[in-house]
Amino acid sequence: SKLPEAERKHRPKVVILGTGWASLCMLRKLHTDEFDVYIISPRNYFLFTPLLVGGTTGTVEVRSIMEPIRKYCKRSDSEEATFIEAECVSVDPKKKTVRCVDNSTVKGEVSEFDLQYDHLIVGVGADNQTFGIPGVKENACFLKEINDTRVIRDKIIDCLETASYPGQPEKEIDRLLNFIVVGGGPSGVEFTAELNDFLQSDLLRTYPLAKRIKVTLVEALPHILTIFDKKIIDHVEKRLTSSDNTRIWTKTAVVGVKEKEITVRNDKKEESQVPYGLLVWATGNTPRALTTQLIKDIGPSHQNNRRGLIVDEYFRVVGTDGIWAIGDACINLQKPLAQTAQVASQQGRYLGRLFNHMAEDMNKQKIENAKSLSSAIVTTVSTTAATPLFKENQDFNDKLKNQPIFKYRHMGTLAYIGDHQAVAEFKGDSTTTFEGYFTYYLWRSVYFTKLLSMRNRVLVSFDWLKSTVFGRDVSRG
Ligand code: FAD
Ligand code: NAD
Known part of the structure; x- marks a missing residue:
């Protein structure tokens, strides 16, 4: 009626x-x-966050995962919502x-x-979430908004270009090429995985110094990805550290951040300073x-x-x-x-x-x-x-009072872990887990179908194809 x-x-x-x-x-x-x-x-657009991390390395272009909101305001002549930016x-x-x-x-x-x-x-x-830790807001990069992806991509390349300056001291090269990711939740893990892909497939081919890049994932708890089953955690920890460039520091909390170094504290309450070139902060909401x-x-x-x-x-x-x-x-x-x-x-x-x-x-x-x-x-x-x-x-x-209340239907949890591999967990009466290449195609298919428009689906498909065939772009800007 x-x-x-x-x-x-x-x-x-x-x-x-x-x-x-x-x-x-x-x-x-x-x-x-x-x-x-x-x-x-x-923001006059919707952002498809599950593929945002791919934007930091150029696996997808950010325009491919954005949707103008005004498109959803007008349905017919009599049905129009008003958007105000x-x-x-x-x-x-x-x-x-x-x-x-x-x-x-x-x-x-x-x-x-x-x-x-x-x-x-x-x-x-x-x-x-920064927990009020001094220096985080001023010096770290975040993983939330479109602009964050541009900042991170630019900084990765900037660190490499600056490290390649003639006469750059060895110690400074090591600092510039030390990339720290704070927070071993799904955001931190997916970013570490993407960064590793970018390094192995593109940066090593282009920059002689890229082999000196060290990626460190720092997590305060004893394990990363604690929302997942233990079997998946073990698999991801092994997988992420299978390359010499990547390591995981668990039971280690970042407690201070300065322009060029962070302070970390281990479970024995010992503190040390770690110099960095890139710092990505993903410690939740x-x-x-x-x-x-x-x-x-x-x-x-x-x-x-x-x-x-x-x-x-x-x-x-x-x-x-x-x-x-x-x-x-x-x-x-x-x-x-x-x-x-x-x-x-x-x-x-x-x-x-x-x-x-x-x-x-x-x-x-x-x-x-x-x-x-x-x-x-x-x-x-x-x-x-x-x-x-x-x-x-x-x-x-x-x-x-006559209306039904909300019932959440959990469809499972998926996360990309790099090198064409993903993990998945489905909870029913018991927990079922999947990992490996098959899961990667499942991960891609699920998010592909969840993209809101045909335009986004076509653009993302082209981006995936482009980065596979031609590699990711390493120019700044
Ligand atoms: P958002 O999607 O964050 O939207 C909030 C909106 O409010 C934005 O448009 C913002 O501009 C606007 N806004 C902010 N302040 C104001 C204000 N003062 N006035 C008016 N508007 C305002 N979840 C999954 O299920 N699967 C995934 O794979 C996944 N991957 C993720 C990857 C990343 C990198 C991140 C950051 C999150 C991911 N998430 C994922 C989590 C998911 O993105 C969030 O849970 C989801 O976005 C929450 O939706 P929301 O509408 O509450 O908030
Ligand atoms: P999170 O809260 O899931 O994880 C943050 C991690 O940072 C925790 O493990 C915490 O122990 C650690 N941490 C906090 N302070 C620290 C410190 N000072 N030093 C070192 N480690 C510290 O946060 P997130 O990964 O940003 O995810 C946010 C939300 O988005 C979650 O609800 C997550 O499920 C969701 N998300 C889901 C997916 C997916 O489904 N694939 C991907 C990304 C995000």
């Missing part, structure tokens, strides 16, 4: 923050003719407004605005500043979790009215889930469907109300303003 035309201007206003996995998957499901939808994000800097849960600023380089006369919402969806993801501020504003009696906004089984942010959170920004304490694209996309799709069901329910009621109203009031009905029934969040919340 569609909303009558007269009621359309009273559609509830849904403001979605972010253009990542959770937000885009919700937007794609949402019936935008039932809601007045706004999307706010400093801005960063949401604060939320006022009492007034139900968000404050947004333009943080791009080109500024117009207006670069700040407030936007009213009936429903606010917080899908802002998470920030890089922390809430974004906006999420932290919102947690603080809602107050400790409702929100007190360090990982993100506590939500209920429908993704309503506990202690608020009309605020919802999905993806890396949220946590359900009853069923905490990993911070992955797989989880975020399912949550986004669920919330989109939930809103559609709610709209359908409310519209049915509205149409029935309108019918009984028009038979009772024959003369005044044309001058009566349409009642924005749906705007009442109380109604919305009452109806929510």
Whole structure:
């Protein structure tokens, strides 16, 4: 049951923050003719993060894994969501407004605005965790955004070119060619694997000094990839260290970072300094500043979790009215889930469907109300303003109780480990693991099919073919 035309201007206003996995998957499901939808994000594109690491070495080009968000805003003449490229800097849960600023380089006369919402969806993801270790933000490279891939690629080549300067002292060459990756989670492992591929297939052919490159993966825990089964951990540790250039330091935490050296501490609390040329930081997630501020504003009696906004089984942010959170920004304490694209996309799709069901329910009621109203009031009905029934969040919340709650379906975990090998883990009644070349093709096929558009699939296929046949590009810029 569609909303009558007269009621359309009273559609509830849904403001979605972010253009990542959770937000885009919700937007794609949402019936935008039932809601007045706004999307706010400093990024006017969606980024396919599972292939981001390949962008650091040129296995894929970054444009191949980006999707313009505006493409998903317009569905038909009557269904259009409004995208505004801005960063949401604060939320006022009492007034139900968000404050947004333009943080791009080109500024117009207006670069700040407030936007009213009936429903606010917080899908802002998470920030890089640095544990407040001094010097990390200033000196390390991260693995989160498109620009990070350009910075890393440029730095790898810059280190090699600088090391090749005539007269460069031996000690300085060793420093420049010491590449450190901090964090043995999936991001750190996949990056180490990509870097090793780049080194073996391309850099060794081009740079005489490349054989002196040392890649060190530093992990505070006794093992890397702790989310995986022990069998996989053993396999990956052996595989990554099979080349002379790569080593893993476990039970070693990085505790300080300077421009040219890091301080590491082992499990016996002994500290030492390690000089580096490239430092890549991948130690997990922390809430974004906006999420932290919102947690603080809602107050400790409702929100007190360090990982993100506590939500209920429908993704309503506990202690608020009309605020919802999905993806890396949220946590359900009853069923905490990993911070992955797989989880975020399912949550986004669920919330989109939930809103559609709610709209359908409310519209049915509205149409029935309108019918009984028009038979009772024959003369005044044309001058009566349409009642924005749906705007009442109380109604919305009452109806929510009839809706099914979110159920996560885990499809398995995959990770690339280099040299045309990947690992996979599927959990059912028991855990099944796979490794090797077959798994690599599985890894590629899964992510290939998950790419959102045919354009992306074609571009990524060409990139894979190009880097296999011609090698990766080693020029800077
Ligand atoms: P994101 O996708 O991070 O999106 C957040 C959005 O919010 C962005 O558009 C951002 O610009 C926007 N935003 C930020 N601040 C604001 C603000 N103040 N106002 C408005 N908008 C804002 N998961 C897997 O399942 N499989 C993988 O193989 C995998 N590989 C990964 C590889 C890497 C290198 C990384 C970093 C992550 C990987 N992940 C993977 C994890 C996955 O990417 C995240 O869990 C997922 O992106 C979370 O989705 P999200 O929508 O919550 O956040
Ligand atoms: P993570 O939290 O999974 O791992 C971070 C690692 O860094 C941990 O093992 C931690 O012990 C270590 N660490 C923390 N501080 C340290 C220090 N000072 N020195 C040395 N080691 C330190 O983080 P991630 O790998 O960035 O992943 C973030 C999220 O993205 C996770 O939820 C992950 O599952 C997901 N992801 C998934 C995939 C995949 O499925 N293939 C790929 C990338 C990321």
